Amino acid sequence: MQVKVLIFGQLTDITGLSELLVTDVSTSNELIESLTGKYPELATAKYVVALDKKVISQETQLPDNSTVALLPPFSGG
Amino acid sequence: MTERKPKNIFKDGPIPASFIAESIQKHSTQKAIGGHSIFLGQVRADETEKGVVSAIEYTAFEEMALEKMHLIREDIFAKYPLTCMHVHHSLGTVEAGEICLFVFTSSAHRKAAINACEETVERLKAELPVWGKEIIGGESHQWKVNR
Known part of the structure; x- marks a missing residue:
C-alpha cells in the first residue's frame, strides 16, 4: 500500500520537498495524521486535499498507488 | 457544440507583448468577430514589510489546473456566444512589470466578449x-x- 503525496505552494516551506511516498495508510485522515506527525506545522496550515485531482472534504479510502495533493489557497494570475 | 479538448495554458516565463500582438493579428481572418476583450495580468512591485517584490515565481498542479480550466472554458462557452477564447498563464519567474496572465475572448458583439473575459479571469484566479x-x-x- 503506497500513496504518492504532492505538496504545493507555501506548504513546501514546511516540508522542504514537493513530493513524497507514504506507505501503510488506508484513509485520507490517516495520511494527514502521519504527515502532521512528521511536519507539525501542517496542523495550523490552511489547505485542501485532492485525491487523484479531485478535492475531497471528508475521510476517504485511499486506493493503492493513488496520488494525494495538498493544496494551499490558490494565488494564480 | 463541438467538444473541445483541454488546451495547455501554461507558458514558461513572462508573456511577451509581441505574442499578444500576434495573437490579435491571427484573428483578422475570422470576420464574424465584432469585439475582442483582453485582460493582461502584470506582476506588481508590491511594497511589503520585508521589502519590494522584484518578481513572482509561479508553480502549478498542472494536470489538475488544465482539467479545471477545461471545465471553466466549457461553462463560459455555454453561457456566452463566444467565437473563441485564449488563456495563457506564466509558470516560473516573471519579473515585476512583466505580463503573467493573458485572457482573450472574442465574440460577434462586445458585451459577450467583455463579460466572458471578466468571468474567466475571476474564475481562474479562484479555481x-x-x-x-x-x-x-x-x-x-x-x-x-x-x-
Missing part, C-alpha cells in the same frame, strides 16, 4: 491550483495572496 511566490530583494520571499 486553478496555481501559486505565486513573491520574491523580495532576491533573497527573501512570501506567498502571494489573491484578493
Whole structure:
C-alpha cells in the first residue's frame, strides 16, 4: 500500500520537498495524521486535499498507488 | 457544440507583448468577430514589510489546473456566444512589470466578449491550483495572496 503525496505552494516551506511516498495508510485522515506527525506545522496550515485531482472534504479510502495533493489557497494570475 | 479538448495554458516565463500582438493579428481572418476583450495580468512591485517584490515565481498542479480550466472554458462557452477564447498563464519567474496572465475572448458583439473575459479571469484566479511566490530583494520571499 503506497500513496504518492504532492505538496504545493507555501506548504513546501514546511516540508522542504514537493513530493513524497507514504506507505501503510488506508484513509485520507490517516495520511494527514502521519504527515502532521512528521511536519507539525501542517496542523495550523490552511489547505485542501485532492485525491487523484479531485478535492475531497471528508475521510476517504485511499486506493493503492493513488496520488494525494495538498493544496494551499490558490494565488494564480 | 463541438467538444473541445483541454488546451495547455501554461507558458514558461513572462508573456511577451509581441505574442499578444500576434495573437490579435491571427484573428483578422475570422470576420464574424465584432469585439475582442483582453485582460493582461502584470506582476506588481508590491511594497511589503520585508521589502519590494522584484518578481513572482509561479508553480502549478498542472494536470489538475488544465482539467479545471477545461471545465471553466466549457461553462463560459455555454453561457456566452463566444467565437473563441485564449488563456495563457506564466509558470516560473516573471519579473515585476512583466505580463503573467493573458485572457482573450472574442465574440460577434462586445458585451459577450467583455463579460466572458471578466468571468474567466475571476474564475481562474479562484479555481486553478496555481501559486505565486513573491520574491523580495532576491533573497527573501512570501506567498502571494489573491484578493
